[in-house]
Amino acid sequence: xxxxxxxxxxxxxxxxxxxxNLQRVVWQFEDLDVTPVRxxxxxxxxxxxxxxxxxxxxxxxxxxxxxxxxxxxxxxxxYSQMMAVLSxxxxxxxxxxxxxxxxxxxxxxxxxxxxxxxxxxxxRNAYLNIIKLGGVVRTYKINxxxxxxxxxxxxxLDTDRLFVEWWVNxxxxxxxVAGKRRTDAPVASVEVPRxxxxxxxxxxxxxxxxxxxxxxxxxxxxxxxxxCAGFETDADGGHSRYLFYKDEHQEEKExxxx
Ligand SMILES: CC(C)(COP(=O)(O)OP(=O)(O)OC[C@H]1O[C@@H](n2cnc3c(N)ncnc32)[C@H](O)[C@@H]1OP(=O)(O)O)[C@@H](O)C(=O)NCCC(=O)NCCS
Numbered sequence: 001x002x003x004x005x006x007x008x009x010x011x012x013x014x015x016x017x018x019x020x021n022l023q024r025v026v027w028q029f030e031d032l033d034v035t036p037v038r039x040x041x042x043x044x045x046x047x048x049x050x051x052x053x054x055x056x057x058x059x060x061x062x063x064x065x066x067x068x069x070x071x072x073x074x075x076x077x078x079y080s081q082m083m084a085v086l087s088x089x090x091x092x093x094x095x096x097x098x099x100x101x102x103x104x105x106x107x108x109x110x111x112x113x114x115x116x117x118x119x120x121x122x123x124r125n126a127y128l129n130i131i132k133l134g135g136v137v138r139t140y141k142i143n144x145x146x147x148x149x150x151x152x153x154x155x156x157l158d159t160d161r162l163f164v165e166w167w168v169n170x171x172x173x174x175x176x177v178a179g180k181r182r183t184d185a186p187v188a189s190v191e192v193p194r195x196x197x198x199x200x201x202x203x204x205x206x207x208x209x210x211x212x213x214x215x216x217x218x219x220x221x222x223x224x225x226x227x228c229a230g231f232e233t234d235a236d237g238g239h240s241r242y243l244f245y246k247d248e249h250q251e252e253k254e255x256x257x258x
Contacts, residue, residue: 005061005094007101010050016040018052018060019082026084030150035065035082043067048078051101053085053094061086064098066105066114078106080116091124096132100177103168112169117144117161120214121196121207123233123240129164130231130242134176137228138247139163140218156204157211162218162228172229182230186243190217194233194240218242 010016016037023034040050047068052060062085069079080102085094106114118125120140129135143158167173175182193199193210200207218228221244230243 005053005055005089005097007051007053007097009101009105010040010052010063011044013037013041015052015060016050019050019063019065022060022063022084022086023082025086027151033150040065049102049105051098051105053098061089062094062098064095064102066102069115071113075113076111077113077115078102078111080114083116095128099128099133099166103166103173103177106168112167114166114168116164116166117141118164120160120162120218120242121157121192121211123192123194123196123231126162126192126231126240126242127233129166130229131181132176133166134170134173135164135166136172137162137164137218137242138222140215140222142215156200157207160211160215182245184245186230186245188217188221188226188244189241190214190221190228190244191239191241194237214242 010019019040020034020037023029027033043065044050048066050063050065053062055061062083064080064083066078066080069077071077080099083095083098085098102114106112116129118129120126130137139162141161141163144161145159147159149159172182190213192214196207196210199210221228225247226244227247228242229245231240232243233240
């Protein structure tokens, strides 16, 4: 039951201290990689915002943080930099609720786009971002953060990242958050394992092979002008795959109309 958790904007130093704590617990960051309270205060005072999920004792169990940003064409958008939920509460919908609070904020402030990055090997994030939220991917960055991260989630692999575009006012996003699935056939797909952490644990070479295969697939299809706007899992829960479609730029058109 996620309704027992309250989603609200973080406004106080105590709220931001909760975000510090979660960064340590979820990513197991060393101090150098933790965004400090000052970073959250500065972001809030420059048009950014942070939403937290809180339990009945007002203890933070998840948060999502966003910064104000500009496209190369100087159009404003929000860059969502971090989202985390305590591990024992994952898969209960708290992450989706935090993202929907970000979307409401963007709709209220008239900003059409939120972007963020995620590790293409993490199939839970892929499902959440692409299916539950309706994010689309047009950009793949190789080793985006280099190898400097102290997070246990990043260890042993290049930090490749997919860039999610979330056109918050588009029909595509409205359909996704209402649970409607895209029905047209994809033109290409790239397979991803269901549980990369288990693979990393038993055989790092196997994890590296997956990364190389997914990287090559994304590079090929994105360079052919396709974009990733779907994700599916085999009925037996074994493997999942990213689905690619011809890029009609529907989101931006619909967003501009809205
Ligand atoms: C990413 C994260 C914030 C998501 O939060 P969450 O509260 O678990 O998200 P939700 O419960 O809303 O959605 C997760 C969905 O993925 C599904 N899922 C779980 N494992 C999956 C897998 N291996 N493959 C595909 N889907 C999976 C869940 O069933 C759920 O979908 P459902 O609601 O249809 O059942 C959380 O997993 C987390 O803190 N991860 C570590 C930090 C991180 O990676 N942050 C994001 C990048 S900064």
